[in-house]
Every structure is written in structure tokens, then in C-alpha cells.
Amino acid sequence: MSLIRVTLADGPVEVPRGTTPREILASLDRDAQANAVAARVTGEQIVGGEQVIDLDRPLDADVELEFLTFDDEAGREVYRHSAAHVLAQAVKRLFPEARLAIGPPIEEGFYYDFDVARPFTPEDLEAIEGEMQAIIKADYPIHREAVEPEAARHLFRDLNEQYKLEILDELPPDEPVSLYRQGEFVDLCRGPHLPSTGRLRAVKLLHAAGAYWRGDERNPMLQRIYGTAFESRADLDAYLKRLEEARRRDHRRLGRDLDLYSIHDEVGPGLVLWHPNGGIIRHLAEDFARQEHLRRGYGLVYSPHIANRRLWEISGHWDWYKENMYTPIDIDGVEYLLKPMNCPFHMMIYRSRPRSYKELPLRWAEWGTVYRYERSGVLHGLLRVRAFTQDDAHIFCREDQVEEVIQETVDFARDIIEAFGFHDYHVRLSLRDPETPEKYVGSDAIWERAEPALAGALDRMSLEYTPARGEANFYGPKIDILIRDALGREWQGPTIQLDFNLPERFDLTYKGPDNRDHRPVMIHRALFGSMERFFGLLIEHHGGAFPVWLAPVQARVIPIGERHLDYARAVADRVRAAGYRVEVDERDEKVGYKIRQAQLEKVPYMLVVGDREQQDQTVALRHRAEGDLGPWPLAEILARLAEDLRLRR
């Protein structure tokens, strides 16, 4: 019998060919045995160099072997993928006519899609979850089986699993496919999986929702069941609790509780009213950003909210963006359209006179309010609305300036979002899909120069990013910065997009040193993205407890009794004179009541004044998070506020 060499974390071992990871695991300690969910093998003879495999998959080459647990992302995926199979098995038992689609693990759990005659009810989910528990208890071994595609096709044809057949049709016809069996259940699946269903410890179904087959709305709608799975009941409970806490940070709830903004049927869905508390934050954010723009060489421009339909025909929006635009307004027999974007106006400014290479790059910014028709089901608080203000800008430059301009702009974007406390964001480089060049405008040559220029700029800044093939706009590649909301969903914030289309359509040119006309490269960019969305994300990021520089009320003076009112007002006057937003709670209530109010409103500082403070000319300082800080001279409080402002705390 031939031996293979398996290298574990603590050194190599020689084992007979065909030994399984599980057999090797048997020689390790109990914890390792209890925690392993799958194995990762690395080696020259492994397809792709490394692979995650079942614990029962025989090894037939020299490999490095690493056991994966739930704590490894890959291990977690295996665990949850197996949970999805248990879900499918339970559904097949209770609803034999259900057709299986797909059931992958996702970031925080798993789902499985089914084609069923009637959608699942909450009661169905309970029953299914019960059946899953029975399947877990039965501890069916999970077997992998490699078969020829034709055999698999037979099997699924007999089982009437049309979606599995569709998937089979897209797999390479001459490579074996893998089937996974547990009890009476069989699924077409690449795996890997847990050794047995009993290995699952805490599983919970969360909700059901419709989802189109293959994510295409022309396809039939399937019923998707979402669930999650953890290694222990306690971890599952902790996760559910975290979801609950996230709900408390939801900007829609805080927006109302903190009186920041509102949306009304009478105004219209997706149309936001900013209240004074939200308005001051927006004002401060815009003010800060505007200063930064000027400092970085931007010009400020303004444009109207409507424009002649002809402009949108030139820009191409009328052709390819029509479904997002509102119906025309008739003015003296001419059609005008509400702007869904600001760019055409900036094109016209560029074109308003001849341009020289000497004046490039030109950077023009506008806080432009745009109007887009969004389908009714997609609106979401401040994060997805129908009228929003972009901190839009267009940069016109020569091709040789692209990389530098991109770099400067990414840098600007980071400075802005980090100033607001966002340090955990995700950069995505959206590239074209070279398979479908017909979907993009601009020559191959320009794409081939531009894409590496974007990547190069990110590399030079040592920024980690995810390249995304096929995510580019049809008019050019882009860099997006994604920010998470309270529930972990990612939203596009800053975006920097190259545009090969509009300079062409508007026939923009500049005179080069050769005295000939050249086409400028145009870059769209928005750093907040939209003020509405950014505000929504800002609310969730801080849980409503805005940093001092943004807090609508920075300090509230709380007099203990009526006789301290004059002193309270005097304190407030001095704080206000120093430039802060301060108010006095003059209501005839107990201190505890007023403090509770201020805490709930997340006012950063409470300045409590009574006999002692009045006597000593001090203030009893309380911070919303740190609590009672004792007596402070006013001058020191002002110094502390100044320091908070400086550090954007």
C-alpha cells in the first residue's frame, strides 16, 4: 500500500493513501475532534492549489491539511450549507411536491429556494423547523458521491427536479458531479458538508420571502426560506439579540425619536422632509465639505432642476435612463424633464467656451438635487428615496492625468467619510465584463488604459479593494466605497466613475499643445453619495449619538430648582457666546426627569447647576456616555468642548 505525506500544523505524518481527514483527526485532541467541520487541503496536486473537503473524503496525494471549525469563514459556510440541506430535506418531507432550487450559505446564515404551489406561512416555518430538529436528532450520515452527469440527470429527472436539471445543463458535460445524500434526501451539490446532520447544534428559521429563479424577474418566483445556524444556543441567542439591538439603531426609528426627518403620504413616498435637528447636521456636513472642496481646487456651480428634453436626448438619458425619469412638464409646448442627474449641465458649462489643456483638470462641484423614479417596493427610509441631493462633481482632465486625479479623489473621499467616523468601509473596483464588450461604450484601448489606472491608484494608496468584473457602468469603470447599515447591509456611499460616453456625446474638446482638438476624460464623483443616504448611514453608525461637532444640541443646562434659573441662563449665554449650540431646560421638573430627557435625546453634555455651583461659580458636568463628571469650572468645560470639536469626537 502506498503512503502519502500529510502535513499538519505541527508537522508531517505518513499515512496510507486513501486515509480520510477524519481518521487523521482521531489522533488529535478531543477539542479538535469536536470542533472540526471540514478540512482544507493545499498541495501541488490539488485542483486550484487548495480545496475545502469533507472530513470523510479520502486523501490521495501529498497535501498540507488544516482542519476548519465554525470559527473559520470557510468552516462556517460548510456548517450553514449543511443546515440548508437539512432545511431542504425537512421541506421535502412536509411538502413532497416542492421543487428544489438552490440553497447556499450567506454571510449570517443560509437560505434555500423552493418552487411550491403556495407560499410558506409562519406556521409552515414552525413545522419545518420542527422537522429539521428531528433530522438533526436522527443524525443521518452525510455521504458524498461522485457520478457522471448523465447519471445525475437520470436521477433528477426521476425526482422531477427541473431546477437541478437546469443547473446540470450548465456544468461541464464530461466531468463527474457530486451528489450529497443524508437519509432519504439527495441533492446536487459541490459540497463540502458536515459528516452528519447531528453535527448541527443551533439552527433557526428566520423568515420566508419571494425570490426570482436565478435572480431574474422574468423567471418564476420561488419561495425562499432564510435561516441561520450557530455552534451553540448561546451564540444563536446572542445573534438574535444583536439583530434586536440593530433595530434600535435603525435610522427610521431614530429619525422619528430624535426628530431628525419625516416622510409623509401627503408629500409622497420617498420624499424627505428634513427637520431642524436633521437640518443642522446636514448644514454642518455640507459646510465642512464645501470648505474642503474649495481648499482642493474645486469650483462651485449651480444648475436648475428641470431642463429641455433635448438636453436629455443629447446626454442619452432619454434613451437609456427613461424608466427612472418622471413624465415631462409642458412649458409653452416644449417638454422639460426633472433632472435625474446633474452631469449634462456641467457638460454645457464646459462647452460654453473653448478649453485649453492648460486649464485641466477642471473640478466642478454642485449639491444637486435629483429626482429618480424608484419602483415602489425599493424605497427605504433615507437610504433609498425618490428625490435626493448628491454632492456631485465632475472633473475634466487629460488622459495622462487620470491616475493622479483618481488618487486625489479617492483620498478626498476617505478624508470626508473618516471625518464623520466611518473607518470600516469596503472599496469595490467595478470593471467591465470583457466577455460582453458590446455592452460598453468607448474603445477597447481606452478601457485597457483606464482600468489599470484605477487599480494602480488604489494600489499606490495601499487600499484593499475587491475587483468586480461586470459591475462597471456601460460608460466606464468606477470605484465605489460601500458602507454598512445597522443591519449589516452594504450601501454605496462615495463613488468615483470614469465616463467615456458624455464627452463624446457632448463633443467636448480642449486644445492641446499641438494646437489640435483632444477629447477630455470626464470623472463623475460623489463623496457623501447623497446627503439623504449618507445621513441615514450616519445616524445608524452613531446610533443617534452624534459626535459633538454634529450634535443638534451640544449642551443642555439643567437648573435644579426655580431659583437657579438665572444662573443657568448665564451659563448658557457664556457657552453660546463661545459658539456652541446650548439650551436651558427651564421646565418645572425634577433633575432626574430632565437628565433622562437629555439622555434619551443623546445630548452630549448636561450642565447641572444648583446652589453649590451657583455659590462656587462652577457647573456639575455630565456626559451622555461617561455619566456624572463632578464640578467643573466653566472655562474647563469650554476647553473640553473645543477639544471634542478638534478631534471630531
Added chain:
RNA sequence: GCUGGUGUAGCUCAGAGGUAGAGCGCUGUCCUCGUAAGACAGAUGUCGCCGGUUCGAAUCCGGCCACCAGCUCCA
């Protein structure tokens, strides 16, 4: 737009064919108070909208609107 769910006081929610309820908040009066809710009293309202069934509809039926979760799409 699609699938499912939900719309009752400002908020959170109970009520399920017989004339609208709680807590918080709000208003008033009293209390003059030392770090997250003082006491008492009062007012909350087109039960999302329109239509139907019924002697009678918040409740049953139909249509519409909005919201929530997901899908598709996107700043």
C-alpha cells in the same frame, strides 16, 4: 414591479360583528426638587382610503394606498 406580512391616539400595542382601550408622551394644577420617569386631573381617534355584505363593520368580503422583510434595480 414581484412574493409574503402589517396598517387602531404623537409612540408602542391590546381589542375581532353591537356605539373605542392601556402604557408612554401631550395639556393643566399641585409639588421646588441634586444625576435615567413626583402626584392628581384632562384631551387624545375619519380604527390607512374607497366600495360591498349586514338592522348594525375597526372587526367579514373586494379594490386601492402606504409601510416592513426579501427579490429585481440603484446614490
